Amino acid sequence: MIIDCHGHYTTAPEPHNVWRETQKANFKAGGDVDPAYPDISDDEIVESIEKNQLRLIRERGADLTVFSPRASTMAHHVGNEDVSKAWTRRCNDLIKRVIDLFPETFVGVCQLPQSPGVDITHSIGELERCVNELGFIGCNLNPDPSGGKWNGPPLTDKAWYPFYEKMVELDVPAMIHVSGSCNPNFHATGAHYINADTTAFMQFIEADLFKDFPDLRFIIPHGGGAVPYHWGRYRGLADMLKKPLLRDHVMKNVYFDTCVYHQPGIDLLFRVIDVKNILFGSEMVGAVRGIDPETGNYFDDTKRYIDALPISAEEKAMVFEGNARRVYPRLDKILKTQGR
């Protein structure tokens, strides 16, 4: 089967977005930051999925998407901790409704109620709720909740450790994923996303996080940012920093998805990164929605690029399914319950 590890609910029904606007307006006016949530019918949700993700999943031939709230609108930098908490809960609850409506097509990954300067331990409760009560299989962890100011500690700082302990206890991985940018230097999907991926990887090289947490697992999206292209640089920097080889130092715990929107990029990814570290992902419906005039296909139809690779059927099965089942043990359990 084909598991897409990276899908966001970018097409949520409009009342959900209106609620968010109301919330932000209320915050500014000093009002209720958790106002009444609109009635959104199952039909509205079904329509928003069938017209978009499900249509594309069927057209492109995937089976299941690891689904999380829209990344660019997590916007942890907006408002304060209460704003982030209320919004996050609404977003995760909406994902849960999608999953209940399409239990064979989607599994949930949660947004976290991060907020700049707020201790990450405050996000543990929502992670537990989503995993234990809603049946989610992982989370999206924002390495820069400030939205492009980068004024918090690196991911390897001990401040993050209590959260990592909970991830290990629950046996869930995190996708490292920033949100929108409020820094005019950084275009969200064109710079901030890719920079964050690159930054996180280099933080892992500099520190010894995975000595402290040998079972911690991260997915770095967007093909690992700049990392595979500069794989020689990263191997060389690890050497200069007197760290072990990357395969031992970082790559037992870090995975890249395939959200790289052209064949040469995917070819490079598979040339330098071990196939056991690569998870199929499309980020669909997401950052880039157009058709590549050079191929006539959608930029984010990443399955085509993998289909075109000269790798074995076993290797393709790892990328499409096996690796995801290993990185998300709770996904494997859900699938087995479903007889898959």
Add this chain to the structure above:
Amino acid sequence: MIIDCHGHYTTAPEPHNVWRETQKANFKAGGDVDPAYPDISDDEIVESIEKNQLRLIRERGADLTVFSPRASTMAHHVGNEDVSKAWTRRCNDLIKRVIDLFPETFVGVCQLPQSPGVDITHSIGELERCVNELGFIGCNLNPDPSGGKWNGPPLTDKAWYPFYEKMVELDVPAMIHVSGSCNPNFHATGAHYINADTTAFMQFIEADLFKDFPDLRFIIPHGGGAVPYHWGRYRGLADMLKKPLLRDHVMKNVYFDTCVYHQPGIDLLFRVIDVKNILFGSEMVGAVRGIDPETGNYFDDTKRYIDALPISAEEKAMVFEGNARRVYPRLDKILKTQGR
């Protein structure tokens, strides 16, 4: 001939670095930020070059290096504008001495006296001095003089325009190059450098800078950051932003160097980027100084990767020489004066 467009004087004689430490200490103590400069003999400079850059240039078979002050120690965020001005002048003057000692092996590119929050017009005087009086052929422009806080305007903001006007008037390009990072999130050479390259390129996509300055030329170092690996994403984002094709919108004015430290990365660079936009560079002696255990060669011996490419002799000549002569017209003039 073989022109390396990206070399820094990372091996300057120790008294130069001691001067900088004195300057910083004086700044803290409220003292003279332009103290007397030490006597550095020609022999010391010759030794620092012959043992390092010149030895490697000879071993690797290059002819000429476009040479600038060490990038990581430009440190525009240290001190204030006066500190930056005095340090910059000392650094550029030292480069001039190297050039006078090795006029056939080095040509100069200058550091700028940028300082966070200070108008870029204050850097015009030093650019003019270096080009008109010292015979330099370009400059390194720091898109983030804050050193990783990214709190200034994007490169496409009108605040930069007076500087670009001067670049066009003098007919010199700029390499976009950040300096050290004072943000613990960003390792300097592993994250900040690569992020800045990616960020600058995306800024160019978002705006219409090259409509306003059709003759402005930038070199984005380190192989263009993440851009070639994500070439599909950038083509797709330009399309979503209703911009022209990248070859018309950005690539008439932007060039990438070859500071990518492994064969697969260089292969990708040449697969997706037009050869007329690629300049040979090594960043030597620089960010990564070790030997790749997978090849037995230095990571930054980038000439080997280009030699191994299946491209024509004419294309190699463009990358090694022709493109640099076109992008740096003042280099071409110097070489012609030398009968080269």
